[in-house]
Amino acid sequence: MTSYDSRPSGDSGYTPLEEELVRAMHGFAGAADVPRFDTDRVVRRSRRKRATAMAGGAAAVLLAIGGGTALATSVTRGPEPLNATSAATTGDRNHTTVLLGLPGGHSAPIRLAGNDETLAKAALAKGGLKIGFVKAACDGKPGSVIAVSPHAPTVVHKGDTVTVTLCAG
Amino acid sequence: MLGLSTEGKPGADLGGAGSAEIDFHDFVAARSSALFRGAFVLTGDREAAEDLVQETLERAYRKWRTVVAQDAPDAYVRRIMVNLANDRWRRFRRVVVVEYQDTGDGAAPGDEYGRIDNRDQLIRALLCLPMRMRTVVVLRYFHDLSDAEIAADLKISPGTVRSQFARAMEKLRSQVPPLSGPSPRQLTEGRR
Structure with missing residues (x-):
């Protein structure tokens, strides 16, 4: 060649x-x-x-x-990407992934696993989503995202509200 | 820095802050932003780039004695990174879509700032390349490596580097309209 x-x-x-x-x-x-x-x-x-x-x-x-x-x-924090090395695709991390619907029937995942409030807010705002935060007791890192609703495979669209659950520590 | 390559068995640095750890700290402080920029060009997405660098640093830490024993620890860590990007291509690719839909909304296609448009389009075209080709292009133009160095980094033959590179440039050329301004030279040289 x-x-x-x-x-x-x-x-x-x-x-x-x-x-x-x-x-x-x-x-x-x-x-x-x-x-x-x-x-x-x-x-x-x-x-x-x-x-x-x-x-x-x-x-x-x-x-x-x-x-x-x-x-x-x-x-x-099992479902975190870095722990889920080989099996790491959508399945495990769905509950921390927002699936954003895009024009033309496509959708793009916004992965929030391991992010904190600021990062999550920025990532979701970029997709035109509204955000509500709630806290829940957990043993992980305080302030990190542990769940999001609605999450993948549900598709959300611009203007929708997403509830993010943060670890209260 | 090299002295710590003689440190004990893997178990030893599980114990606590040995000298290996201090040097690793220095390395991260000094080099992580450069690594991140490389990762960002490669993935096109801040979050994916951060993931990629994070994971690269973890690997580097686990092999830290090997890393510091290198003539160029920097290059060695970058090699870890590009190979990781190639291996985990699927994982990083999916995020790119988000970023690029986003900027697509922001910048009007017929923008008067033709040059910026061109660069924007070049980056888009770059991010549409298969990861292997993209890696070759990024190593060549962003990190300024030679074919031989790229071949060594990716553990492929220089011939493969050249063919990947040629195909990548063909694709970039076909996806990006001729550069608007100073392009007469490109028309002749571009085909080669």
Whole structure:
């Protein structure tokens, strides 16, 4: 497949399309509001995953070490995307996913699992949805979305009201 | 930074904040926004990009000793990320639709700001490419990698990189109308 001349080798050799593409990508990326990545959360989650991969006995050790909260969350927040690795498609996470109906009979999922109130509000507002928040007791991370109603597979439309249940802690 | 590659067995860092953890913190503080921008170009969606970076960082943390033993930990982590994006393509693809329906509402197609329109359209076209092609394009133009580097990152042959790349550019060209302004050069060079 080398019949196409692959590409110019230096920046100077870019075609206008390529130059435009580079600018477009950088513009697009630069416009994004970068979230903060919480190292502790990363560390906690990767330990949790490692723990789930280990045998039960190892889990007990982890508990003793003080990963108690992490383990507890992994149990109560089962449907979270990162835990549901391979089986992770719609099924598990339906109750935290809003299915937004779009013109032309399409629909797009808005996944809220693991989001907090601000993120959920922003995501739903973007889809033109009205939002009501309620809180419910849970053992997960306080303030995180634990359920939404109506949720997938029910399709909602612009202007509809969606009720989001947040973890009260 | 490299010293910690000698740290003990996997169980050791389960215990508490070892030196590995400190360096990992530094890495996240310094590099996560760049990673995020790369993820954002790749997925086209903030939420999906955040997920992707989060998961990439988790993997990097689990293999942290391998990561810091690299000449270029940055590149290694980016490699984790693009491969993750390729593997989990379905998961990330579905979110893109939301984003793109949204911006579609916002920007009128016949906008007078032709250039912005063009870029917007280019991004759309890019996000319509199959993930593998898109990855190649993003690595080439956003991360400025050579064919050989891309091939190494994706564990495919340079020939495959070139063919994917050529097909991707064909598609972009066909989906984006000729650039309105300075395009005479493109007509000749564009076909190649």
